[in-house]
Amino acid sequence: MNSRYIDHVTNKSVLENLPGSPPTLKEALDESTSSWGRDQLRACRVIVTKSEETLLPAIRENQEAFQNTRKISADMPSCGDALAGFYSDYPAALRNLTSLIHREIPGTLESEHAYVRQDIVNGRFWSLLDRFRVTSPKTLTYAAAPVEESPGGLGSSPPIMGLNEPAPFSHVASSPSIGPHASLVIPGLNDNDDNGVNNVNNNAFDADDNPGPQHLPHTPRPQRWTTILNPPCYVPSSHPSSEPPVMTSPHSDFVPPREFSAVASATEDLTVSLISEFIRQTLLWAPPQHGARCPDPVVDFDVQRRNLTTHLPGSNVSFGCFDDGGLYVHQFGHLGVGRTPLEAKRALGTVVEGKPKFDDSWLGQVVGELLAARFCPGDNRSTVFIIVAAQTYLRFFSASTTPEYIDQIVANAADSSSPFDECLRIAGTCWFNLQDKHDRVHALRNLSGIVTLTKEWIK
Numbered sequence: 493m494n495s496r497y498i499d500h501v502t503n504k505s506v507l508e509n510l511p512g513s514p515p516t517l518k519e520a521l522d523e524s525t526s527s528w529g530r531d532q533l534r535a536c537r538v539i540v541t542k543s544e545e546t547l548l549p550a551i552r553e554n555q556e557a558f559q560n561t562r563k564i565s566a567d568m569p570s571c572g573d574a575l576a577g578f579y580s581d582y583p584a585a586l587r588n589l590t591s592l593i594h595r596e597i598p599g600t601l602e603s604e605h606a607y608v609r610q611d612i613v614n615g616r617f618w619s620l621l622d623r624f625r626v627t628s629p630k631t632l633t634y635a636a637a638p639v640e641e642s643p644g645g646l647g648s649s650p651p652i653m654g655l656n657e658p659a660p661f662s663h664v665a666s667s668p669s670i671g672p673h674a675s676l677v678i679p680g681l682n683d684n685d686d687n688g689v690n691n692v693n694n695n696a697f698d699a700d701d702n703p704g705p706q707h708l709p710h711t712p713r714p715q716r717w718t719t720i721l722n723p724p725c726y727v728p729s730s731h732p733s734s735e736p737p738v739m740t741s742p743h744s745d746f747v748p749p750r751e752f753s754a755v756a757s758a759t760e761d762l763t764v765s766l767i768s769e770f771i772r773q774t775l776l777w778a779p780p781q782h783g784a785r786c787p788d789p790v791v792d793f794d795v796q797r798r799n800l801t802t803h804l805p806g807s808n809v810s811f812g813c814f815d816d817g818g819l820y821v822h823q824f825g826h827l828g829v830g831r832t833p834l835e836a837k838r839a840l841g842t843v844v845e846g847k848p849k850f851d852d853s854w855l856g857q858v859v860g861e862l863l864a865a866r867f868c869p870g871d872n873r874s875t876v877f878i879i880v881a882a883q884t885y886l887r888f889f890s891a892s893t894t895p896e897y898i899d900q901i902v903a904n905a906a907d908s909s910s911p912f913d914e915c916l917r918i919a920g921t922c923w924f925n926l927q928d929k930h931d932r933v934h935a936l937r938n939l940s941g942i943v944t945l946t947k948e949w950i951k
Contacts, residue, residue: 497533497852498540504915507539516908517901518809525813525860530852536901537912538859542919543850546934549919550875550890551941560779560944561937566593566930578779585782588613592773593929593936600625614773620766621926624884760838764816767834767881768795770926771819774939781943789823789950791830791943798833802864807905813857813864818879819942821950829870830946833861837882840923848923854880859918862891866898873949877942885923888938892917 501507514520520535542549551557563578568590579586591614600622601607607622608615771793775781781791795817803810815833823829835858840848858878866876878889897914904912921938924931 496849496855497530497538498543498850498855498920501533501539502541503539507534507537507915510534517804517905518807518908521804521809521811521905523811525811525857525864528853528856528860530856532856533852533859536859536863537915538855538918539915540855540918540920544922545919546921548877548888548890548921548938548941550877550892550945551938554941554945554948556948557941557944560940563779564589564933564936564940566933568593579782582782585777588773588777589782589936592617592770592777593932595929617766617769617773620762620769621884623762624766624927760816760836763836763838763881763883764834766884766926767836767879767886768793768817770932770935771834771879771939774936775819775943778936778940779944780940780947789821789947791819791946792822794818794820794831798831800864800868802867804867804905805902807902809905811860811864813861815861819877819946821946823950829868830873830950831865831868831871832877832879832942832946833865834879834881835861836880840882840885855918858889859891859916862889862893862918863916866891866893875945877945884926886926886935887921887923888942889918889920892919 501510514534515531517535520532525532547561551561568586591611595618601610601619604616604619607619611618775791775793797814797816798818799812799814801810801812816836818834819830819832821830837854841851841854842849858880862876862878865871865878866873874892874894876891876893878891880887880889893916894914897916900910900912900914901916903910921934924935926932926935
């Protein structure tokens with residue numbers, strides 16, 4: 493099977509006709525979910541029924557959850573009587589949701605403080621989002637002598653990657669598009685100079701030519717610096733004077749000025765901060781928690797990253813997983829019930845024909861965290877959710893953990909000869925780019941639906 497699991501294994505027939513025999517649960521699951529892949533997906537009998545939806549099917553099929561999603565719209569400031577009537581009792585919710593959907597701060601401000609002064613509620617979200625809007629990577633050179641630019645400027649110089657740091661995308665093709673309204677534009681990553689270094693044409697990200705929020709630039713990694721001492725890093729030029737100075741000092745501590753450079757790029761922590769802030773504002777102002785005083789149970793966001801070891805009951809099968817926080821139910825002082833984990837990555841991964849592909853290893857990690865959430869003590873949900881994020885993008889997955897499936901996977905883990913013909917049905921949305929207002933609406937709707945279903949389950 494050359495294609496990715498998420499695109500190929502879409503029904504039970506395809507799963508059962510895959511070549512070779514799947515490993516047993518004991519053989520496949522007895523390790524961390526960060527090492528899961530196709531073998532674990534087959535052992536758990538995973539099928540991906542949908543993967544490019546704008547709204548999770550579980551939300552669409554629930555009347556209350558679906559009705560709540562319809563109260564969130566891109567044209568909320570000029571909404572009809574139904575929306576106006578609903579929000580008439582919650583003017584703060586309408587005002588702050590509108591601010592979260594439509595950017596009301598013109599331009600790019602210089603500090604988080606300035607954003608918060610402009611918008612005390614959502615200012616931090618806009619500040620974090622604009623951390624990803626830098627038009628080109630900025631190389632800091634600690635030197636007395638200036639580094640000369642080539643005639644094309646820094647935009648035509650090769651980017652300086654950190655030592656042992658992988659490129660954010662392993663493959664890029666032309667005309668990329670990601671979500672229903674957003675596109676991924678990363679030109680030049682396949683263009684090599686004479687030294688084999690990827691040459692990014694940063695002019696493609698010029699703010700005057702491409703002001704729209706749908707473009708994803710090569711992003712900086714603030715406050716995480718990689719010092720490059722060898723080989724020397726410099727901006728090439730046709731002028732001989734621009735060549736790097738020769739190290740002539742015998743002293744081991746001597747470093748030529750042009751060899752001491754640093755470059756910033758986006759980190760996973762920055763993604764977690766951005767998505768966390770977006771989720772927090774959603775929980776405050778979007779239905780069904782749009783009131784100033786929301787009664788128990790309240791769905792809240794836990795910033796604490798959780799390291800779990802999950803044991804399948806009645807067997808010696810166990811696996812570990814690590815998430816980046818998540819939603820949980822707060823009820824009568826109890827925390828952590830009904831968790832919807834957040835799984836963040838530094839980059840979207842492989843891009844083929846302009847579209848990011850969800851690799852088997854990432855899907856395996858998602859399935860492992862979904863099962864870990866379902867097997868938490870006191871959790872008997874028939875549908876569990878997970879939020880997946882990378883840079884300014886996020887998508888949602890759900891798993892149908894029916895009682896029949898849970899009973900069979902537990903029995904088969906204890907005895908591999910026990911019947912196991914039920915499937916774990918996974919559904920997912922497409923990628924939503926938080927830089928696009930229409931994609932923000934889709935993300936808000938999915939979060940609203942997850943909160944509604946979680947509150948309904950706990951009652």
